[in-house]
Amino acid sequence: MAKRQTSLDDVRTHYARHMAVMSGWHDPRIERAFDLVPREAFLPPGPWQVVVNNQPIPTPTADPAFLYQNVLVAIDRDKGINNGEPFLHAAWIGAVAPQPGETVTQIGTGGGYYTAVLAVLVLPDGSVTGFEIDAGLAADATRNLKPFHNATVIAADAVTSALAPSDIIYVNAGVVAPPLHWLRALKPGGRIIFPWRPAQNVGLAVLARRTDRGFATRVLSSAWFIACAGASDHNISRRQPTPVEARLIKSIVPAEERAPDETAVAIYPDLWFSSAGPA
Structure with a gap:
């Protein structure tokens, strides 16, 4: 009896189930979203270079099945730009838990793959x-996202641009500190997730939520992303945290609201990170 060959649809469905488990979010929509969005549609033509332990490994062919595993896929190796690790993004998406009708701002769309999932x-x-x-990349993402009517790409610097009021701000580039206007753009109950690089030896995924008392904050995991242009200068730091201190953060405080106190673990001109919850 001839052996049945696995179809690309089967491969993508299996991958989507992995993403749902890794998200830690018990919502069947996340599995459906990863099943619906074809990863290959947001990448240059194959064969591709998948990146494992910082080493590029060429795929044998342009078969998209090679893309449906937990690997980075290079978009521009010279610039250090890749498609992002699926397990990490599944966990981030689960942490911010996008809901129907919400407004999302993504900073650093790349080719638009995770933009499409969020959409x-x-x-x-x-x-x-x-x-x-x-x-x-903005032009590529705009083209790739044409089937997604509720997704728009702006070719601009989010560090210097105004952000619309947002339920979620999803940041795909490492920052020494998030610009204050990003936090101000969050609606009540809004969430921001970003890669925090307060020191050369510290790379953390941080989730903050706007509450009635301030910005409640917690560390999710380690995370190492390409630096965010305009928001990655360590010279702005007035107090740099140690790796241990960085994991103690529980809130972000705008400096205009309260001066840093004895709970401050990282201090910047416009805001500081505290080991205490929102006051």
């Missing part, structure tokens, strides 16, 4: 606006 999750009435500072 599916906020249907039918929600929207995603992605900022991409690289003009070429």
Whole structure:
């Protein structure tokens, strides 16, 4: 009897189930979103270079099945730009838990793959606006996202641009500190997730939520991303945390609201990170 060959649809469905488990989010929509969005549609033509332990490994062919595993896929090796690790993004998406009708701002769209996943999750009435500072990538993402009517890409620097009021801000580039206007753009109950690089030896995924008392904050995991242009200068630090201190953060405090106190573990001109919860 002839052995049945696995189809690409089967491979993508299996991958989507992995993403749902890794998200830690018990919502069947996340599995459906990863099943619906084809990863290959947001990448240059194959064969591709998948990246394992910082080493590029060429795929044998341009068969998209090679993409449905937990690997980075290079988009521009010279610039250090890749498609992002699926397990990490599944966990981030689960942490911010996008809901139908919500407004998402993504900073650093790359080719638009995770933009598309977010766009599916906020249907039918929600929207995603992605900022991409690289003009070429912004053009690619705009083209790739044409089937997703609720996703828009802006070729601009999110560090210097105004952000619309957002339920979620999803940051795909490492920052020494998030610009204060990003936090101000969060609606009540809004969430921001970003890669925090307060020191050369510290790389953490941080989730903050806007509450009535301030910005409640927690560390999710380690995370190492390409630096965010305009927000990655360590010279702005007035107090740099140690790796142990960085994991103690429980809130972000705008400096205009309260001066740093004995709970401060990281201090910047406009805001500081505290080991205490929102006051």
